[in-house]
Each structure stands twice: as structure tokens, then as C-alpha cells.
Amino acid sequence: MTLNLKNQNDILNLENLNSNEIEYIFNDKPINRLKTKPQLEDKKKLILELKSEIENIDNCELKNNATQLVFADGNSESKIMVIGEGPGQKEDEQGKPFVGDAGLLLNKMLEAIQIKRNNIYITNVVNYRPPNNRKPEPSEINRYSNFLRKHISIIDPKILILMGSTAMESLFGPKIKISKERGIWKDLIIHNKTYLTMITFHPAYLLRQAEQKKYSWADLKQIRKKIDELRISV
Numbered sequence: 215m216t217l218n219l220k221n222q223n224d225i226l227n228l229e230n231l232n233s234n235e236i237e238y239i240f241n242d243k244p245i246n247r248l249k250t251k252p253q254l255e256d257k258k259k260l261i262l263e264l265k266s267e268i269e270n271i272d273n274c275e276l277k278n279n280a281t282q283l284v285f286a287d288g289n290s291e292s293k294i295m296v297i298g299e300g301p302g303q304k305e306d307e308q309g310k311p312f313v314g315d316a317g318l319l320l321n322k323m324l325e326a327i328q329i330k331r332n333n334i335y336i337t338n339v340v341n342y343r344p345p346n347n348r349k350p351e352p353s354e355i356n357r358y359s360n361f362l363r364k365h366i367s368i369i370d371p372k373i374l375i376l377m378g379s380t381a382m383e384s385l386f387g388p389k390i391k392i393s394k395e396r397g398i399w400k401d402l403i404i405h406n407k408t409y410l411t412m413i414t415f416h417p418a419y420l421l422r423q424a425e426q427k428k429y430s431w432a433d434l435k436q437i438r439k440k441i442d443e444l445r446i447s448v
């Protein structure tokens with residue numbers, strides 16, 4: 215919209231307008247006064263509700279043996295969400311996912327494709343450390359997958375990265391093999407919404423099987439390519 219200033223009075227009126235120190239926006243589009251802030255507040259509220267739902271879980275061997283809940287880390291507004299297996303000793307001590315050796319490797323993997331860890335959102339399949347770092351039981355994976363699905367819906371990422379077979383099993387079921395499924399973009403549907411998903415090896419597995427890193431690198435490059443295509447800022 216352009217302002218037509220016809221005479222001296224119009225110029226004076228405009229000066230008057232500007233001197234009121236009120237921000238006048240001249241725009242043809244209707245103003246949406248309700249958009250962003252309530253959405254952010256809703257998200258924060260939903261995250262807190264989910265967190266307390268997990269804190270209040272009953273009859274759970276994982277919770278009963280762990281020091282504390284390990285819920286998530288990073289930016290809840292991120293378009294990228296990473297899911298690991300479950301907390302280890304360091305995570306259990308600090309209450310944050312991926313802060314031990316596997317976490318250090320995860321950080322390097324992210325840096326290799328120019329992703330800052332603080333700009334993404336990270337959680338796990340189970341939110342309490344399994345005793346002696348055992349793999350979560352199928353019944354535990356199932357139970358916690360309800361929380362995980364909710365968590366994904368709340369964060370609403372554009373790209374979901376599943377690290378390892380437990381994350382894969384939690385969301386795609388136990389019948390598939392990570393060696394076949396990794397490195398392929400998949401659609402994960404939760405509550406009628408489709409999430410673009412990449413399954414890749416878990417950093418703890420790569421620490422044990424260094425020769426598999428070449429596959430992991432191929433997956434990371436695909437993820438970077440998709441981030442660029444979708445113009446996601448990380």
C-alpha cells in the first residue's frame with residue numbers, strides 16, 4: 215500500500231502520526247493477533263504435562279532403579295528431533311540425554327554435517343536408565359512408545375532421526391532389521407500426521423563397530439541434503 219501525500223496538511227498529519235511514538239504498520243494483510251505466542255505457550259505446557267505423566271508412571275522397574283528422569287535436551291522449537299535408546303550412567307547422573315561417550319560421538323556426527331546440538335531436540339525411547347545399562351525389554355519399549363509418540367506430536371519435527379534398533383523398534387515394530395532399514399527415508403504416521411524419518415546406527419554401536427561408520431556417514435549426508443532441501447535452519 216502506498217501513501218498518497220496530496221498537500222502540506224497530509225505531510226503535517228504524517229509527522230503528527232510519527233511523533234506519537236506508536237508503531238503504525240501499513241499493510242494490506244489482516245493482522246493475526248493470536249498466532250505465535252499462544253502456540254509456543256501451548257507447546258511448553260504440553261511438554262510439561264508429558265514430563266509429569268512420565269514422572270508419575272507406576273510399577274516401572276526402570277523408574278524404580280534410576281536416579282532421575284532423563285526427559286530431553288535441546289531446542290523444543292527445532293525442526294529436527296533425534297531419538298536414542300535410553301539413558302546410561304552419565305545421563306542418569308546429570309538428567310540429560312547423550313552426555314556420555316555416545317553423546318560425545320553424537321555431537322561430532324552432528325558437527326560433521328554443520329548441525330549445532332543446541333539447535334536440535336534430543337530424547338530417548340525410555341526416559342529412565344535401565345539397570346546395568348541393559349537394553350529395554352519389549353514390554354518397556356511398548357509402554358514408553360506411547361509417551362514417545364506424544365512427544366513427537368508435541369515437538370512436531372520436519373525430520374526425525376532414529377538412532378539404533380531400539381528407537382526403530384519403538385516406532386516401526388520389532389519385525390524389521392536396522393541393517394536393511396537404515397539410510398532410507400521413511401514416513402512415520404502419528405495421529406494422522408506424517409513425519410519424515412531416517413533410521414541410522416546408534417553412536418554407541420559405532421564406538422564398538424568402527425567399520426560401520428561409513429554407513430553412518432552416508433546417512434548423515436542424506437540428512438544434511440534434506441535439511442538444505444527443506445531450508446531448515448540448524
Ligand code: URA
Pocket residue numbers: 298299300301302305310311312313314316317338418
Ligand atoms: N545412549 C542413548 O541411547 N541415549 C542416551 O541418552 C545416552 C546413550
